[in-house]
Amino acid sequence: MKWKGNRKSSNIDDRRGNSSGKSFTNLGGGLSPMIIGLLLKLITSKKGLIIVGVILAVMYFTGNNPLNFITGNTNNQIESSTYKGSAKENELAAFSATILANTEDIWNQIIPNYREPTLVIFTGSVNSACGSATSATGPFYCPGDEKLYIDLSFFEEMERKLNAPGDFAQAYVIAHEVGHHIQNITGISRKVQSMRGRVSQTEYNKYSVMLELQADFYAGVWAHHSQRINKMMESGDLEEALNAAHAIGDDRLQKQSTGRVVPDSFTHGTSAQRMRWFKKGFDTGDVNQGDTFNARSL
Numbered sequence: 028m029k030w031k032g033n034r035k036s037s038n039i040d041d042r043r044g045n046s047s048g049k050s051f052t053n054l055g056g057g058l059s060p061m062i063i064g065l066l067l068k069l070i071t072s073k074k075g076l077i078i079v080g081v082i083l084a085v086m087y088f089t090g091n092n093p094l095n096f097i098t099g100n101t102n103n104q105i106e107s108s109t110y111k112g113s114a115k116e117n118e119l120a121a122f123s124a125t126i127l128a129n130t131e132d133i134w135n136q137i138i139p140n141y142r143e144p145t146l147v148i149f150t151g152s153v154n155s156a157c158g159s160a161t162s163a164t165g166p167f168y169c170p171g172d173e174k175l176y177i178d179l180s181f182f183e184e185m186e187r188k189l190n191a192p193g194d195f196a197q198a199y200v201i202a203h204e205v206g207h208h209i210q211n212i213t214g215i216s217r218k219v220q221s222m223r224g225r226v227s228q229t230e231y232n233k234y235s236v237m238l239e240l241q242a243d244f245y246a247g248v249w250a251h252h253s254q255r256i257n258k259m260m261e262s263g264d265l266e267e268a269l270n271a272a273h274a275i276g277d278d279r280l281q282k283q284s285t286g287r288v289v290p291d292s293f294t295h296g297t298s299a300q301r302m303r304w305f306k307k308g309f310d311t312g313d314v315n316q317g318d319t320f321n322a323r324s325l
Contacts (some may be wrong), residue, residue, distance in 0.1 A: 029259045035121065038130035040147040040174070043120075044110030055175075109309040110150075119179045119197075120148055126198045127175075129259070130205045133187045137314060144208040145174045146201070153178075166200055168207035170216055175204040191274040193267030195260065199246055199305070200271065206245030210238065229291045237319040239295040240304040243272060245316035247308020256311070265309065272301040300325050 112120065127146045135141045147153060152161045156171030162178040167178065177200075185200070186192040210216045219234050226234075251267065254260045273279065276298025278288045295301070304325075308317060319325060 028198065028261055028264050030122060030125050030129075030194065030198075033125050033257075033259075034128045034132075034145065035124035036131060036143075038131070038145045039120075039124050040145050041110075041120065042147060042149045042153060043112055043116075044150055048124075050310040055117070070261065074292070116179055117244075119182055121180070122194065122197065123148065123177070123201060126201045127205070129253055129257065130202055130249055133249050133256070134205070135211065137248075137252070138209065138212075142173065142212055144168075144205065145172075147174050147176045149178055149182070150177065164183075166204055168204045168211070170211040173208060175199070175201070175208065177204070184276070185271065187269075189274040191267075191271040193271075195264035196267040196271035199250075199268040200250045202246035203242050205249070206242030207238075209245055210241065215241070218246050232292065232294050232304050234320075235294040236296045236300075237325070240300055240325060243296075244304040244308040245277065245314070246321065247305040247310075248312055248314055248317070249308075251309045251312035268305060268309075269302050272305050273298040275303050277280050296325070 034107070052279065123146060129143075131143050135143075142167050147155070150162070153161060153176055155169040155174065155176060157167075157169035160167065160176065162180055166177040166181055168174070181200070182197050185196060203227075216238065222234050223231055246268075250260070250265075275295065277293040278290075278293050278297045281288045296304075304317070304319065
């Protein structure tokens with residue numbers, strides 16, 4: 028896949044190395060009662076104000092942070108998180124930003140007034156508007172904040188555990204989550220969510236499968252137009268995406284983990300279904316042909 032040198036998206040929230048998912052600077056533990064009392068006593072007089080001013084000026088010019096005095100933080104340095112990933116991980120981060128940018132270019136042409144999602148890259152665990160999650164959750168999309176979340180180690184897991192290597196396989200994963208964003212902004216996701224509690228769990232699982240297969244279809248539509256415009260795909264790339272779709276089919280994953288397959292518990296679709304809908308999107312490039320909810324046969 029020819030992706031290097033292309034535009035990277037600015038809609039990236041890199042939280043790697045911050046397991047809490049927070050990105051703010053910690054200024055310490057707040058005002059202590061003793062400090063509050065002292066400050067109140069001093070600032071009520073002209074002489075006290077001069078004393079406070081002198082103290083803060085001395086602290087500033089000697090390299091001490093006056094905020095530490097005011098907040099009661101005894102640590103002279105304000106905490107900040109810096110993260111230096113490996114060369115391979117940083118390349119995956121650059122790759123992800125490039126693929127996201129490519130999806131932006133394509134969907135801005137297809138969907139009027141398209142709202143671009145943000146991609147959150149994290150390590151270990153993360154907080155989202157949909158709650159907290161760990162790397163074990165896998166890549167996911169949260170409609171509450173319109174963000175995609177991925178721990179880049181998932182790409183290594185795809186290659187090592189799922190036998191689904193390749194950069195276009197990784198691009199398919201990102202494009203699939205962007206597909207969920209499209210379902211969110213077009214109202215499809217809300218319609219499916221509204222069915223929860225109104226139908227049986229088995230029936231709701233079927234709606235979930237339709238949702239996931241449509242996201243696969245949208246990923247195929249993206250690949251179709253991306254190749255038509257940018258010619259990023261190389262020989263074997265389509266096979267990488269289809270192999271990845273096959274690798275994460277419910278039937279295959281269940282067979283691997285438990286040795287048995289329970290169709291009523293499927294939430295994402297079989298390997299054959301996922302491959303078929305991605306290929307349909309890739310072959311047609313027509314968003315109007317992705318109505319998985321009214322398809323006679325999935």
